[in-house]
Amino acid sequence: MAMVTITINGKALTVPDNLTVMEAANRHGIAIPNLCRHPQLTPFGGCRLCVVEVKGLPRPIASCTTPVTEGMEVTTMTPRLEEHRRFVLELILSDHPNDCMTCQATGSCQLQELAYTYGVKGERYPGERRIYSKRDGNPFIERDLEKCILCGRCVKICDEVQGVEAIDFGYRGFKAKITTPFEDDLDCEFCGQCVSVCPTGALTGKLWKGKGRYEGVRETETVCPYCGTGCNITVHARNNEIIRISSKPWAWNEGLLCVKGRFGYPFVKSPERLTKPLIRRASGNFEETSWTAALEYVSAWLKKIREERGPDAIGGLSSARCTNEENYLFQKLLRAGVGTNNVDHCARL
Amino acid sequence: MIIRVCMGPAGIAAGGKQVLDAFNAELGRTQVAAKVLENCSSHQVGCLGLCARDVLVEVHRDGTKTVYQYVKPDMVARIVQEHLIGGKVVKDWLVDAAYDSFYRKQVKVVLADCGRIDPESIDAYESVKGYEAARDVLASRTPEEIIEEIKMSGLRGRGGAGFPTGLKWELGRKAKSDVKYIICNADEGDPGAFMDRAVIEGSPHAVIEGMIIGAYAIQAGHGYVYIRAEYPLAVERLRMALDQARSRGYLGKGIFRSKFDFDIKIKLGAGAFVCGEETALIASIEGQRGMPRPKPPFPVNKGLWQKPTVINNVETLANIPHIIRNGCGWYAGFGTERSRGTKVFALTGKIKNPGLIEVPMGITLREIIEEIGGGIESGKPFKAVQTGGPSGGCIPASMMDITMDYEALAKAGSIVGSGGMIVLDADDCMVNVAKYFVQFTQAESCGKCVPCRVGTKRLLETLERITSGKGSPNDIELLEELSGGIKSLSLCGLGQTAPNPVLSTIKYFRDEYDAHIRDRKCPAKVCKGLLTYSIDAAKCKACGSCLKACPSGAVSGEKKKPHKIDPAKCVRCGACFDVCKFGAVERE
Structure with missing residues (x-):
């Protein structure tokens, strides 16, 4: 890869020539405000907040889409550029509910953060605001399109990462919006990748509503229990109740989860959930027991069957919800402990 | 002997196909070729240019070209009989002097074959x-x-x-x-x-x-x-x-x-x-x-x-x-130092000879309007020309001697663009013209970038406010501020040029904006929200036609007594103004 030398804010930097100006700046610790750029996605260039000045060019350019070229002289912060950014934020907020008080995203909203940084309230250009009263009836994802800034991140992650293409841009001009085919209710895998990249409160989890934002919320890093993939998840809990699950972008699964990992947590508090082992007695009824008693019961029967019928009379079926380590131990138990190769896994079913 | 029937868009709309069919039928019926001992064919051609006079028919006979205007199928028999067979031009239907002046300053390069050959052959x-x-x-x-x-x-x-x-x-x-x-x-x-x-x-x-x-x-x-x-x-x-x-x-x-x-x-x-x-x-x-x-x-x-x-x-x-x-x-050899060659323009609007023209770059606006276009159709004063469509701007009458080339038009705040040229006269309101184009770009914005999607909407809302009589003194400043941001920050050419119609009309017709905002008047009497209708009692003959025409019950009056308009009920549709035969309805 060829290297080029560019200047950003007077500082000479040597960077690979396949970077954009924004990537080059970020690599050297220079942040550039933006709303539509996401490192996992191809650049979009729509929000226009990341504009920078390049010597010799008549107008400011979007740093997220412009490739670096040899000798480029870039300035990321001038009074004029800051004025431009304020202009864009004013326009976005002029068409935004600005109901941060009750918004799920408050505190984690990039739009709110930029508005705060620039002191913009969205009062400079008052005008019509988009009103979408219809609520999407899907079970998992709250789509509040009035808060949507059309950054395109949800469209891109659905297409470029998840490969589902459940949503896209529709309509023109001020009426442009992100839509499902024929404006039906969202009917997709509900992986929630779109929710995870939304920079505002336009996409949130339906289960999250009213449960808590950041006050009193405890975050615990753990591994998703649903399958052997072992995605890293962050469990958000308040008052000892899980209120939300997310995943950090720097986790090995790059912050991506599936519908179960992201939204399948209410089982934890389900009254139907088994919390103690049960043994079915001769009567056919289940009887609650202790773990020790249950394990002893199982081992006694395994021994008895092996003695009477031989080890191959026993077979073991493991679960996809176990980790690799647990599955390894299970086959070892069957092969070395019981002495049979009759072991399989439910994912084959 | 060749007969060419204009079948460009306007020619077809005016009935070119029927005229061509009539010629073919008539030529067959009368056996012209046999009578004059010469091959005779009629065929369609692309736009001949002077759309206002369609259907145009060119007759080439004995090495001379004769052009008929406003040809209808029922006129064909006489042309065939008198001109093609008899050799005598039908003078009643010939194009007039305007036709020559329409073509005199034109140079056809791109359009050289258009209107000369059968496009389907x-x-x-x-x-x-x-x-x-x-x-x-x-x-x-x-x-x-x-x-x-x-x-x-x-x-x-x-x-x-x-x-x-x-x-x-x-x-x-x-x-x-x-x-x-x-x-x-x-x-x-x-x-x-x-x-x-x-x-x-x-x-x-x-x-x-x-x-x-x-x-x-x-x-x-x-x-x-x-x-x-x-x-x-x-x-x-x-x-x-x-x-x-x-x-x-x-x-x-x-x-x-x-x-x-x-x-x-x-x-x-x-x-x-x-x-x-x-x-x-x-x-x-x-x-x-x-x-x-x-x-x-x-x-x-x-x-x-x-x-x-x-x-x-x-x-x-x-x-x-x-x-x-x-x-x-x-x-x-055609054109100016930096803008070579010719350019095709679609001349439309309040012009006497609307049509498709091709001129050398560097021709003056005056030559186009006055000579080629034949001046303003209504006879009212020429006010401005809008060039370059929604990305362009307006050139005022005071700049009539501007040369039509890339540099001069850009300097004047407009562009050559693809060649649209809309002529405006005293009856056109420049604020309304700007609003029209912003309405267009706003509706056609793809919605990808913020300045274009939201910015043009705010621009449009401000213009709508002004034209409906609710403008505030800061609105011109606001328009300029929005325009500046949209121009600098939009992603593509659509947004970067969308404010041009606004900026150029502010530049040359600021007084009209002021009149709308400060005096609550539309000088061209176009913006409905700023008009008031009243009846001049001295002129009113109490004929009752305005009373019948009014859709909102705003006109009242008895027989033989002057009528009145209730401004509170008036919806400013102008129906009374249009029907009054005595000029008694006044529009302010």
Whole structure:
């Protein structure tokens, strides 16, 4: 890869020539405000907040889409550029509910953060605001399109990462919006990748509503229990109740989860959930027991069957919800402990 | 003996097909050819130019050309009888002096064959040296020679931006790739513009020949014509022309018996204005939503399917065969120092002779309006001309001696654009004109970038406020502020130029904005919200027609007593004003 030398804010930097100006700046610790750029996605260039000045060019350019070229002289912060950014934020907020008080995203909203940084309230250009009263009836994802800034991140992650293409841009001009085919209710895998990249409160989890934002919320890093993939998840809990699950972008699964990992947590508090082992007695009824008693019961029967019928009379079926380590131990138990190769896994079913 | 019937868009609308059918029937019935001992044929031709006088019919007899105007099918028998057979021109129906002045200052290059040949016949095109340039290029010239020739001609992109065509081709030639594309941009979308449509409908082979030469120059094997589906006749004629060219070996494998392969596909646009922007056009051909992407990379490096792509406008390409045939020096002889050649304009609006014109670059606006256009139709004072469509601006009457070229128009705050030219007179409100164009760009914005999507909406709302009488003193400042931001920050040309109609009208017609805002008056009496209707009791004859016409019950009055209008009930529709025979209804 060829290297080029560019200047950003007077500082000479040597960077690979396949970077954009924004990537080059970020690599050297220079942040550039933006709303539509996401490192996992191809650049979009729509929000226009990341504009920078390049010597010799008549107008400011979007740093997220412009490739670096040899000798480029870039300035990321001038009074004029800051004025431009304020202009864009004013326009976005002029068409935004600005109901941060009750918004799920408050505190984690990039739009709110930029508005705060620039002191913009969205009062400079008052005008019509988009009103979408219809609520999407899907079970998992709250789509509040009035808060949507059309950054395109949800469209891109659905297409470029998840490969589902459940949503896209529709309509023109001020009426442009992100839509499902024929404006039906969202009917997709509900992986929630779109929710995870939304920079505002336009996409949130339906289960999250009213449960808590950041006050009193405890975050615990753990591994998703649903399958052997072992995605890293962050469990958000308040008052000892899980209120939300997310995943950090720097986790090995790059912050991506599936519908179960992201939204399948209410089982934890389900009254139907088994919390103690049960043994079915001769009567056919289940009887609650202790773990020790249950394990002893199982081992006694395994021994008895092996003695009477031989080890191959026993077979073991493991679960996809176990980790690799647990599955390894299970086959070892069957092969070395019981002495049979009759072991399989439910994912084959 | 040849009879040419104008069947451009306006010619067809005026009944050109029926006139042509009538000629064919009449010629057969009367056996003209036998009577005058001469071959006699009648055929359709593309736009003859002076659309206002359609259907125009040209009769070529004994080496002289006679033109009839407003021809209707029932007039055909007399023309055949008296003129074709009898040799006596039917003077009643001849075009008048305006016809000559309409053509006197025009120079036809792109439109040379348009209106002369049958657009549906490849033989007709070849009879006027068609495909000679392409044949010559493929037989004996290198791509570099062609590029040099086009560079020397000074031809600049006729789609609006005016980028030098030769330079674009040179960049396309230098781009390294096994696959390259050339695209003809026929997504003409400016309101009031019909140049490209007329060129394709009038001489489709010229565009194809231009594309062949361009493809050879950049060594592209594939071509696309991106044309809007709202031009069905142009699409049909283009399809026909492509088939004809293919059957003669001018398209396909080893064209003109060379080793060069080139073919053209048609891609229909679905009516989005933004798809005239080249990166949106590419996205649309690829099957994506027509949304522009930022440049660089430029299409000439990474275009269609990520391959080097040269995109030229219809008119640009139609110029190419003429430049190759006649030499770059000939072409550069027209126009000004930096704007060479000719330009086609669609002259519309309040002009006496609306139509399609081709003039050398550098002609003055005055020559176009007064001589070619014949002045203002209503006889009222000429106020301004809007050039360049929604991306352009207004040139006021005070600047009538401005030359029509890229630099002069840009300096005046407008653009040449693709060639739309809308003439405005004293009855046009400039604030309303600006509002009209912003309405258009707002509705056609793709919605991708914030300044264009939301900014133009705020611009429109401000203009709507002003025209409805609710403007505030800061509104002009607000318009300028919004315009500045939208221009600097928008992603593509649509947004970057969308405020031009606003800025140029503020620049030249600030007094009209002031009148709307400060005095709550629309000087041109166009903006409904600012009009008040009243009845002059002295003039009112109490005929009751306004009373009947009023849809909102605002007019009251008894027989033989002057009527009155209740402003609270009046919806300002103007019905009373239109029906009053005595001029008693006053509009302020």
